[in-house]
Every structure is written in structure tokens, then in C-alpha cells.
Amino acid sequence: MIGLNHYLILSGLLFAIGLVGVVRRKNLLMLFFATEVMLNAANIAFAATSHYYGDLTGQMFAFFIVAVAASEVAVGLGLLIVLYKKHGSLDLDGLSTMKG
Amino acid sequence: MEKFVYIALFAPLVSSLFAALFGMSPRKTFVGVIASLLLATSFLASAILAAFVYQTGGAIHVTMMEWIGAGDLMIPFGFIVDQVSVTMMTVVTLVSTVVHIYSIGYMDHDKSFNRFFSYLSAFVFSMMVLVMSDNFAGLFIGWEGVGVCSWLLIGFWYHKPDVSPEENPSISPSWAANEAFIVNRIADLGMLIGIFILYWNTGSLQYDVVFAAIPHLSHGILFAAAIALFIGAMGKSAQFPLHTWLTDAMEGPTPVSALIHAATMVTAGVFLVIRANPLYMVTPEVSYFIASLGTFVAFFAASMALVNRDLKRIIAFSTLSQLGYMFAAAGLGAYWIALFHLAAHAFFKALLFLGAGNVMHAMHDELDIFKMGGLKKSMKWTYIYMGVASLALAGIPPLAGFFSKDAIIETAFNEGTLILWIILVVTAGMTAFYSFRQVFLTFEGDERYKAFGIHPHEMYKFVLIAMSPLAILAVIAGFFQGTFHTFIIELLPNYEMSEHTHHYVLLLGAIVLAFAVGGIVLAWVMYGKGLKRNEKLENSFVYKLLKNQYYIPQFYAEFISKPYAMISTMMWKSVDMKIIDTTVDGIANLFYSGGDKTRKMQTGNLSSYLNWMGIGLFVLLFIAAISTVIG
């Protein structure tokens, strides 16, 4: 039988994948993809828990996470656009004028 | 009578303050005159007090006001005029008065004439406080006061530069002044400790209370107190090993040497032992130590005087030596004899110094007796004064020194301390020798000074007249021995020679006299006809040893002064700046450089920031996992 733990472990693995992406990516757009992965990993955990407990709260949370993800994309892309206009690139290595 | 006490005490202070008013103005003779008059007033008051005490046999005890009161301690400004203090007062004021008058002449050409009188009178005031105080703290006031005045006066010609010790063993007046002050401070610490011991065991510092409590104290405490106080006395009276400052103190003007470093201040130590006689009576081992040390110093100093060429230093050594005699007497319990010698010595030694001052004045401050000779022609009176003083010093009857010194030597015999007696007798011979070596080299023989183009002249008349009381006293003081004896033993314990000694008294006297005369004769033989230098003798080890004062000043310089300076510098440069301060700054720099290092994590690169977050998460998760496994 597939238990809750299966789903949670899957969720954990996806989260780690997302994390690797976030940590590794230098292109900001692709970095944002990775954050989506992380949020979706949590979604799976919520949906699974919701299923196993027969409780709807998890689905609610997942629902809001989707909403948040969508909003973040909007703002994030807005930021990327201004940035791109100024820098002409999305490489985050270029974003290191402030340090120390 | 109280008002005489205050007059005697404060007249010198008034004199000092008066002179101080003109301290920065050019020389004004009236300053010296008024100071001398005030001193004379003080002397008169002291004399009146002496007469009063002599007649009534009682003491005058006044308490002026409270000084320090803290906890259970209560120190007043209290003064007591009893047999001992009145003797001291009279001697001090008399010699002071003479020296003041003398100074008017001696300091004639000095531009700091007024300042000199201010210091000199201040010294007399301090000395009066010292002798008159009715408690140890008051004694200490005077004790330190005379120390400061001595510092001021030794360093009076502060503008002289430092020279090498080969050129002048005292280096410079200011150096000598500092040396005197610091060496005295070492002894003062001992004295302070003694005071503390007495306070914590008797609850008071008043002489009467303390002495009354002595029978109730354990021997150990008394022993410690006696030793501690004697250490104080050693400093002021320049006993070995704290003696080096006294000869260096000769850098001061000669009247100063006469007053402070011969007649009065240096005898303070003896005075202290006499004052604290109830304490020393019950600590015989300390007393014996005092006597032995005194005897040793008498000999030790006399030996150094034998070869010295410096007019004043010879007298200084002789002072040291005579102080040794006094301590020997006091240590042996003959307090009144010690006091008697103290007084007699004050007269003839002051006279001797003042005479030396005349010579210096005539010789334009030349002190080397090898460069003098034949001065008797131009300085007849001085020759007479110095001759008389030297005779007294050598103990030739019927002069004062004979009576007092002979009594001391007799005491040594009487106590059965034969070794001390022998040394003292030998020393008496040496004393006679070096005194007359000096006198002959100065006044007899060929006129060596001519080679240096000096034209000596006699001192002013009034100065010579002013010196006469001392000369007279040097001659006649001895005759008052009996009177003094009856007067003083009202207060001090009596000391009589035993029958046994009485038996030999003439023999003993004769031996001493023989030594003294022998010394004089030897001096005449060697130096009466002029200076004959003996190369062989001068190159011998003993001669050099004596000439270099047993190398003690060099020893102090090499093993105390220099290491002290070196360690001080090391402590500053290595310990304070390097170790302690560097540690402090190091801690601060640790944070600062830590900041420099940690700021590197702030690369400005978003990727590394995200890395840090990942690492943070991992570490926290890892620790959480580990701690669940453990816990």
C-alpha cells in the first residue's frame, strides 16, 4: 500500500530538487522555475495529508499556495523585466554590486 | 608658659613664611636679619622653657587642635616640653640662630638669598615639630618636614648640572637631594610600620599612652615595633647601609651642612631612640643591635674619613661616626649620655662646618684639602675655631667632646662589651687623626692654593662673632655634664657607671686620651709640614677601598639604581605596552579582523546567499536529526 509517508518522501525529494535548482541556477528566470518546484512539492504533501486524514484543510493550503505562486510569478516577472531593461541579462552573477 | 611653647615653635615658621614672601625677589639683607631675629626669639623662648623645666622639673603639655580623626584613631597637634625635648629645642634653636646669622654673611652673593632663609627657617620649624610633638604622628610630621627641607636645601643650587661620579661623587646637588630624600623615605616606611604596630596594639599614638601600654604587650610585638622604628632612625641618622646620602648631602650650602647634616636633623634618629626609650629598654636584643651597629658605623665612617680629600666630606664622615657613638650609647641604655653627646656634638660639629664654610668662602668653593694649606695666615680666627672644634671632636680635655665621648666609651666598658669598647677607642684615635689631618692640611704647611690663583680672605667679622657662642660652648659644654645629668634623669632612665668602672675611670680616660693624642701627633707628623703624597700608599688596596667608600655607592648604583631603571623600562615597554596593552588591543582587533573575514560571506552574489540559506537549513536539519537520535 502506498501510505502517507510515500507521498511525503516524494514531496521531500521534489523539494530537494527544487532547492538544488534554486541554489544552482544562475539564470533568474530558471531560478524562478525551481521555486515553483519547491512550492509544488509542498502542495503534494498537503494534498496527500488531506487525503489520508480525510480533511480538507490541506487542500485549502495547497490552493492558497497556488495563488501565492501565481502572484509571485507576476511580481517576479515584473522585477525581471525592469532588471532586463537595465542590465540586458538575467544572469544573477551580474547582480553583485552590493557586497561586503 | 604655653605661649613660650608656641613662640618657640612658630617663630621659625613665621620667619620662613616671611622670607618666602620675598622668595622671588632679589637679595634683601633685612630678610636674613629678621629671620635671625625670629630664630633668636625662638631660642630665647626655648631657653626660658628650659629654665622653667629645670626649675619645676615638670613638663608642659599643650594640645593645639585635632589633626586626624578616623575610626578609633585620634591624632592631635599636641606638644610636650619636657627635659628631653627642651634640651633638643635649645640646641636646635641655638645652632639655628647661629647658622642663620652666619648665613647672612655666607650667602652674601647668592641671588637666592631670601629663598635660602625661607627654607632654613622652615627646616627649623619642622625640627621643632619633630622634637616637641607629643605623639608619633606629630614626630612623623617633623620627620618628613625636615626631610623635605633637607631636600630643598641640599638641592639649593639646583641649577648645577649633573657630572660623572668620577668627577664629583655626588653628581649634582639635585641628584644628592633626591638621593637623600629617597633613602630617607625607605627608612620612613619602617618608621610608619612601627607606628602602625604601636597603633593597632595600643590604640593610640600618644607617647604617654603608648609607653604606658608597653608592659602589657607581647615581646614579639615590641620587638617588631622597636626594629621598625629603628629602621626609621637609621635613615634619618644615616646609619649603615643607608648612609650614603649624608656625604652626598654636602652638595648643599655649608650652613645647611652645619645645621642639618651635622647638628640637628641627622640626630633625629638618636632622638627617636631616646624618646622611645621605654620601648628599647624592654627589647634588649634590639638595643644591643643598635649599639653594635652604632659602633660599627663609628668605625666604618671614621675609616672612610681617613683618606678623603674633600673638606666637607671629611666632616660629614665624622658626623656619621659620631652618630655611631650616640647610637652606641643609646643602645647600651645610656640615653642621657647619648643625648649629652648629641648636644655637645651639635655645638662643635656645627662650628667645624661653619669653619669649613669660611674656608670655602675664602677658597671660592674649592673643597679639596690637597689644594689648600697654609691658610692660617689669612684666616686666623677660622683656624682657631676649627682647631677648637677639632680638639673637641677628638676628645681632648677639657673640651666638650672629651666628656661626652669619654662617657660613651666608658659605657661600653661598663656594659662589658669589650669589643665595642675596643672599636670605639680605636675609632677615637682615628677621629683625632682625620680631624687634624684636615686641619693641618688646610691651615698649615705650604700655600698650595697659590697655584690656583686664589686669594683667600677672612670671613666677615659679624660672622666670626656669631660663631663664637658655638666655640665657647664647644669648650665649656663639658663642664655642665653633672647639671645636665641631674636635669635629664628626671625623665630619662638614669645610667651610672658601676663601681667596677669607676675604679678604672682614670685608666680608661687615659687610654682614650692616648689614642686621641696619638692620632693628632700622627696627623702632625704626616701632614703638619705640608702635603707629602705617598704614591705607594695611595695605590694600596685599602686606601682605594676607603677612598671609594668601600665601593658602596658604586654597588648601589650598579645593583639597585640601574637595575631599577632597567626593570622599570622593561615593565613599561615590554610588559605594559607589549603584553597587557597588546592583549587588550588584540581582543578588539580579533573582532575587527573577524568582521573583515566574515564580511566575505557577504559576496554580493545572490547564488551564494541562497547557498547560505541551503547550508543553514541543512545544518539545522542535521543537528535536529542527530539530536533526536541521541536524545
Place this chain on the structure above:
Amino acid sequence: MDNILSVLVFFPAIAALLGFVVDKKSARVYGISVASVELLLALWLWMSFDSGNAGMQFVELVPLVPDFGINYYLGVDGISLFIVVMAALMTLLGMIGMSIEKDIKNMIISLLFLEMTMIGVFVALDAIVFYLFWELSLVPMLYIIGAWGGPLRVYASIKFFLYTFTGSLIMLVGMLFMAYLYHSISGIWSFSITDWYALVLPVSYQIWLFLAFFVGFAIKVPMFPFHTWLPYAHGQAPTIGSVILAAVLLKMGTYGFVRFSLPLFPDASVMMIMPIAVISIIMIIYTAMVAYAQEDMKQVIAYSSVSHMGVIVLGTFAMNAEGISGSIFLMLSHGIVSGALFMLVGVIYDRRHTKLMSEFGGLASVMPKYAVIFGIMLMASVGLPLTIGFVGEFLVLLGFYKVSMIGTILAGTSIIIGAIYMLSLYKKSFFGPLTNKANEKLLDLNGKELMSLVPLVAIVIWLGVYPKPVLAPIDNSVKALLTFMEEKAQTPEAKERIVVSTTMKEAR
């Protein structure tokens, strides 16, 4: 006037605020007037002080933060009274003698603020108020050292600030813990020292608390080995800064010992006698030797301050009225003498812009008045009887003798080595021939300088000859303090060590 303490504390502060308005050229006169009024107020306080009363007088208590036990609580007793007077006096004299022309207005304002904090520290009876003034005093001093100091002034001022600040933060933790203990025992929050006095603490707590307070005080004093900020601070500070620093600010530390450590932790204090005595003795001898090695006149006096502060600390821990009264008196005398000495060094620095002794020599012939006053202060510094320096030093050593004879002998060497460095300073600078051409034309003290120095000379002699008006109220309060400590002490050792004077015993 029951609220004279508040007036004393805030008068200079308000005057400082108003001082911003005063024109630059008139600033000095303004400052001197304010300081004079402040001194008069302080003298009035002294006059209206009841010497017979050993307890706190002119007490003012206004709750500030009742929920946290912080009150505006002032009071003065014999121990603090004279330090307050001295603070007012030294500020005034320092201002009179000041030769600074640059930014004089800022200087005056800083000084007035400093005066507020100094007086505040000594009259505060609430730990937080005490701490407040304690910390606040650093700020104007930082500015004074940093703005008018020598070449290393910034380093010196920051070092001064940070060092003291660090120590006092540890002390603050101690205070908070004390308040916590008070709260857990009584259920009330209170930071008032008099409340804390009532608290009998277990010995183990006492030791830790003692140490916490010790860090704060020891750095301020400054005790060996925390002293290295002081030579820098003095070396770089302008004359006025050194005067105030030496005369008053250092006394905060030793005052803290008397006000806090002894009565709050009697058992711990007794247990700590020996360690502190060892530190003090090291401090006395070591810094005196270091002082001898100095080449700069001011550094000699700076290190000598440390050495003298060692004597003061030693006296505080003598645990008898003689020692403690002596140490408080020595605080006053050291304040006056070292203040005067710093002023004197300032005088020559103004003329020659150097403090190196090798530059001088023979000054006594060109500047006789200067030499005389310097000499008097020197003698007071080495503790000559009939000067102010002797009374305190004598009493301290006398008091400490009761604790340890060896210790007293070692500490007593201060009278020897003190004489060594002071006399060698005097010899190097004032004696000898006038070799340096630059010194030949030096002017003697001018009227301004005399006006600031002569009163100090007068005090040095007056209190040396007749210390009673000052010593008696101090002694009175100290005796009460000791009696209180003895009653509060728990360990038999402490009961034995703390000496209650016979008058107090009879009163009981």
C-alpha cells in the same frame, strides 16, 4: 531646599543646553559663571549637610518606572558629599585654567554636561540612575579627548569609551541579577541601593555579583591589568580632560566599591580582600615603576594616578574605619593633587607644546612660581605630612596594616617609589642647568593659571593641616557602613574581619 541635589545635577545640564545660544566669545565666561554657581550650590549643600547624621540626606525619590522598580532616587551622605563638592570645584578650576581657544563653546558645553553626569553618579541611589550617569559621563569625555587631544586622540578616546563601556555592561548584568534576586525574595521590583542593602544574599551569589560589579569598577579605577586605557587617555587628552578624568571620573570606580560592593556583598568582600590586595599591590608597585620609566611628564602623572588608585582600593578593602575613611579622603586628595599636577603639565605644554622631560631642565630658574606650585603638588603627591596627600595615604596604610603586615609593607613602598618617580621628574624638568634654548624665554604662570592653581594649593595645605571638617563626616558615614556590614555579614570570617569602631560598639 530639599531638592538641592536635583538642582545640583540638572543645573549644569540646563546651563549646557542654554549654552548653545551663547556667543562663542562669551562662552568661557558663561561656563565659568555656571560652574561657580554650581560650586556655590555644592558648598551650600555642604553647609546644610548634617555632619552628625551618618545616613542619607536630602533624599529625593520619584518613581520613574514603578513596574520595573526604577526610581529617580538621590541622596548624599558623608561618603559622597565631598566628592560632589570636589567635582564642582575641579570643573570650575579646570575651566578657569583652560587655555583652549579652538571650539571653546563646544568645550564648555561638554564640560557642563560632564559635570552633570559626575555629580549624578555620586548622588544617585538607584542603581539604574547610577548606571545612567556612569555611562553618560563617557560621552562628553569621549568628545573632549577626541576633539582636543593629541595625535592619537581618536584611538585614545575610543579605547577609553569602549573599555569602560564593556566593563560597565557586565556590571549592568550584575545589577539586573541583583534586582531579580530582590524581586524573587521580596516580590517587588526595585533598583534602589538602599532596598538592596536590606538583602542578605547567599555567599555564592555574593561572589558572582561581586565579580560582576568588580569588572565594571576595576576598569574604571583602573585596576591592573585593566589600566592600559588610562595612559592613552591622559596622554592624548587636553589638560582639562586629564584634570577631570583623574580628579573625578576615576573616583567613580572606587566610589562604586564603597557604595555597592562593600555593603551589598560583605561576605564576598571579605573573601576577596586578599585577591584584591594582591592586585592593588601589584598595581601600586608596578605602575609606579612604569611611571619612572616614562619620558613624557604627563604619562608619569598618569601612571602615578594608577598607582595611587591602587592605594585607594587597598584602603577600601581594609574593612576598618581607618582604612575606608582614609581611602575616601585619599580619593579627594588624589583628585585635587593629580588635577593640579595635570593642570601644571598643561601650563608647560601650552608654552612649549611638548611634554617630554628631555626637552626641559632648569625650569625652576625661569619659572619660579611654577616650580614652587609644582613642588608643593609634588610633595602632596608623595604624601608629605601637612599636605592633603598624607592624611589619606597614612590612614589607608594604617588601616590595611590590620589586614596584613606584609601587604602594608609592600604597599608602603609606594611612598618610596612614588618619591622616586616624582623627584626624578622634578629633577629632570626643573633642576639642572637651563640647556634648551627654547626654554629661556618661558613666561611664568599668568593670572589665569594662578587663579586656578592657588586655590588648590590652599586646599592642599588646609586639608593637610586641618582635615577634620571633611574627614569627620566621612568617618561618621564609614563607621555606620561598617557597623551595617558587620551586622549583615554571615560568615564568621567576615564578622571577624570587619572592624566596628569602638564608638559604634558603645552606641550599640
Place this chain on the structure above:
Amino acid sequence: MLEPISVSLASLNLVTLSPMLIAIAGGLIILIIDLIKADLHKSLYVMLTILILFVDFGSVLGLNVNERGFFDVMLIDGIAIVSELLILAASILFIPLALTSKRFHEYSYPEFFALFLFMIAGFQFMVASDNLILIFVGIETASLSLYTLIALHNRNSSYEAAVKYFTMGAMAAGFYTMGSAVIYALTGSVELYQVADVLQNRIAEPGVMVAILGGSVLLIAAFAFKLSLFPFHTWTPDVYEGASAPLAGYMSIVPKVAAFVVAMRIFGMYIDLGIEWVRIAILVLSVLTMTLANMMALVQEDVKRMLAYSSISHAGFVMAAIALDTTKGNTGVFLYYALFMFTNLGAFTMLWISRHKNRVHHERYDHPYEKFAGLVKIMPFAAVIMALFMLSLAGVPPFSVFWGKIYIMSAAVDAGYVWLAIVMGLNSAIAAYYYLKLIVYMFLKDPEENDGTVTYNMTKPLMTIVGVAVAATVGSVFIMQPLISYIFYMVSASGY
């Protein structure tokens, strides 16, 4: 089929929503005004915002303590009220900084003010709930607004700041959701009071602890980001540097207060459950944060960046109080921020006043230390005021931060963490150095050859704000008693 559900309006307790609704409505009003008439001056919007915030403030004051509303999603307890008041007060004080004499890009957008109000609403939701969902949505609303506000400053460094903040925020959001997922999986609930009940029962179950701690770690990481605890703090200096001074100052107070309330709710729950690990972890993080941030602040060359590090350090300081989990500690959190607010307001306002449009003194920094060199000679009053704020930040009595410091240190001592109090004290000493550095520049150095350096942006409103800050900083001792008693009452009423 489904039955219709009838809910009585009274049971919803809609009044609990009023503060947020006011802010949201205010934001909408501003948007509408902009639609109706363009090109209105920013001062109108500033004043409107202030008025709306005042109304909001009033409505918060009118709330009753310990009420729940709207199916228990809303939780108006003492700390919610106190923190909302703090948030609103800080907002009211910071928004007038828009009224500079020079024009700055962001204030030309009416949307700026709308977003500002939405952000406040977001923070208010965040603090007024113990439902992880609402907290999450509140956080994101506020954060998204904040990112935009930062970027609106419109220069390269502010984009960089916004992007950095945004990206790391997204990652932190991932942590938060994952942490919530763990909690949900463990307890079947996302409401903290139910979570606490269930965890209480499950805590003894074998093997479950690793999950509990794992969940707590994810949440700690998420809030460590918000509160800028080491090593999640890296965004802070860059964002402060990139953002305008008013916003940087604002960020050092308001988001922190909101996050502290949530942290107090979540971690307080863990600690109350007896999970000491969480307490230790937080303590270690906060000590590291204090110390390392202080050390890094020592070596900064720019005052604003230094203040950024200093605010990290202050946050670490306060976080330690949360770990104590005592009423006094929690009171201390609010007290500290209430007092810190004024000082920081003043300090950042002074920076803002001295802000040039272009970087005059340094190619990278707006406020290098050199800019303030010799300020006392040019403008003694400004120098004294700035010094006052620096001293306050350093914890010199009697200025405001000192009182917060001793209160928290006292709380640490009371809770038996004397070592913590000592660490706090020593850190204050380290911190004093970099605050002093500015004082040293202002008072002890000679001015550079640049005239008009300091009052570039000065206007009366800004002076007023500075005046308020000075008054509150200096006179803080007189407001201590009401503050302490009010906050203590509120905190203990909510059971923290």
C-alpha cells in the same frame, strides 16, 4: 444534496477585521483617486495615507482583547493588538518621509501609497491570526508589496535589492510551506491552538520527534529569513543599501515586529510543549546573529549599510528574548521595538535628509562615513542629534534603546540565562564601536570640502519627524512606565 449553511453575522465578529479592511479600503480609495484625477501631488497621498492609518490605529485601539472572529481564523489577542499598534505607529511616522524637498521616483506613483497600505493590511493579517494559511497569505501580500516598493526607488541597486529579496523570499516561502506541511501532516490541522493540543498528545510517540523537529527547523529557517538571523540574513545589508533610507528604516521595524509576533506564536508553542531543542536552536542562532552581525558592522564604510548590520544584530538580540518564552521576555520584544522604532526612525531620517540624488561622496555608497566628517563644525545641531541616535542605538542610557536592552537583559537574567545577558552586554560593547565611529567622524574629524552636504533634503515635515524621534529617544524614560504596564498587560492577557 448539500444543505445551505447559515451563518449568523454576529458570530463572525466582523469587527476583528475592521483594521485590515480600513487599510485595504484606503488603498483602493487611493487607486480610485488616481483614476479620477492624475498628477496629484504626493503630499495629498501622504496625508491621505496618514489619515487612513490614524483611522486604522483608532479601530485597533477599539478592539477587545482575546477575541476570535470569522470561524476562529482571526485572533485578536494582546500581542496582535500591540503589534498592530506598533506597525501602524511606525507606518505613520515613516510615511511622511516621502515629503522631501527633492523629487524621488517612487513617490510619483500613487500606487506607491496604495501598495504601502496593502502591505500594512498584509502585516496586520499576519499578526492577527494563528492560522498558518492566513499567516502565509498575509506574509506574501506584505512581502510582494514590499519588493515592489523597494524596486520603485528605480536605480540599479534597488532592483538588485528587490531581486535578491524576492528570490530569497521565494525560497523562504518554500521553507514555510514545507514546514507547515510537516505540521499539518503531524496534526491534521494548521491552526496553532489545535496543533498544540495534538502535538501535546503525540509528543511521546516513538519516532515522531524527528518529524516535529524537522518541521520546526523548516519554520525556523523561514522566520530566520524574515528576521534576518544568521545565516539567513545575507539579504539584509544589500536590501537596506539598495532601498531608500525611509524604506530601509521601515523594514528594520515593521516586518520584524510582524515576524516576531508569528515567531512568538509558533516557537512559543514548541517551547511550551517542552521541546527544548527549539529554544536552544533559536538561542544559538540569535547569539551568532548578534555577534557576527556586529563584527561585520565594524568594518562597514557606509552608514546605512552599518545600520543594516546593526538592525540584524538588534533582531538577534530580540530573538533571544523570544527563546526565553517568558511573559517578560515577550513584553521585552515589543518594548524593545517600540523604543528602537523612534531611534531608528531618527537615524534613518537623518540619513534621508542628507541623501543626495546622486552619489556625491562615494561611487557606491550614498552615506559613507566621510560624508559626515566634521559635521559638528558645519551643523552642530544635526551632529548632536545624529550622535544622540547613535548613542541610543549603542545602548547608552538614558536614551530609548537602553531601556529596551535592560528590560530584555533583565528578562534573560530572570529566566536563568545570565550567560545570555552577559553575551548581550558584550555585544552591546562591540556594537558601540561602530556607532562611535560615526560620532568620531562627526565630532572628531575635519569636514571634507563639500558644502551643503547634510541638509540636502530637509523640509519641515522631516524636521518634525526628527523632532518626534529626538523627543521620544531622549524622553523615553517617561514613557517607559505606561509602555511597560500596557504591553505587559496585553502580553500576559494573551497568555504568552
Place this chain on the structure above:
Amino acid sequence: MYEQIAFYLFSVLTIGLFLVTVLSKNILYSMTSLAAGMVMISGFFFILGADFLGVVQLIVYVGAVMALYAFAMMFFDASRDVKEKNANGAWVFLLGGMIALMLVIVFSAPIYSENIQAIYPSIPGATNPQSVGLVLFTKYLIPFEVAAVMLLVAMIAGIILAGKKMDQSLTTEDDSVATEVISQEDEK
């Protein structure tokens, strides 16, 4: 059995697709695989009976978000391979692997408990969207509304940030006019 097959199938696919998202050098591949992964995740939602959520996932992610990304990609002209300088690639994978390991440990704990009562259970007889709707519009109405505000914020943010006005900084423009206005106000 059926469920198991579905779970493992979807798991492998999701993990694979997301790995491509994270590792691919081509932004297009990356985005496409992300979209596909989202579809797979909605598959999970359907398996788990969260039909509504599954649909939302499809609409929002695959529909809206991906469209946004696609537009953005066009804007950024990112069809070519992205050059990324990964200096410490191994370290990243190590870190990711360790975190994965830790999370696996955490999630392997016996998290599921029989005792937990569902607080908002599905209503018997109602479909999933109906149940969801019921909870969403009662209990979670407030978050829902806040989410609306959030979306509004996001919209405004997106509009202003991408707007033309951001191209030119008003700050650096000459602002003598603005200065005048303010100074007049101040004088009043």
C-alpha cells in the same frame, strides 16, 4: 495495486521532469518540463481525490503561469542555451542530496496517526469541489479575500514595474519645479 502503479509512475515522471527543469541548459526544455511536471502533479491530486485542486493546478500553472513564463521568455529572447558559470557544481548536488536525505529521514517518521480526527472532513455525498467550496467560502473566506488583495498587489506591481515610467528615473531628472512647489509650501 492500481494506485501503487500510478503513484510510482507519476513519481518517477515528476522527479525526472523536475530534474530536467532544474538541470537543463536550455530554458525552453526547462520550462516545458516544468509544465509537464505540473501536469503530473495534478495527476497526483486526482489520485488523491482532490479533483478541484487538480483542476486549479492545471488551469493556473499550465494555463496561466506557463503562459506568463512563455511571454517573458520571448521578451528575454532566451531560446538559446543559457551559459551558467557553476563553479561548484558538485557542492550543490552534495548539499541538495544531503538535504534530500534529511527530509527523507524526517518524512520517514511515523507521521500518520490514527487518532487524528478530520476537522473539516469531506461532506459525504458531495463532490470534492462542492466540499472545497463549502470550506473555502466559510472558514477560509478571509484568506481567500486576502489572496484577492494579494493578486491585486501582484497585478499592480507587475503593471508598474513593467511600465514605461520605470524606464526613466524621475529622481535623477532635473526637479527644479518640484523643489519650487515644496519650498513654497514650506514657506507657508
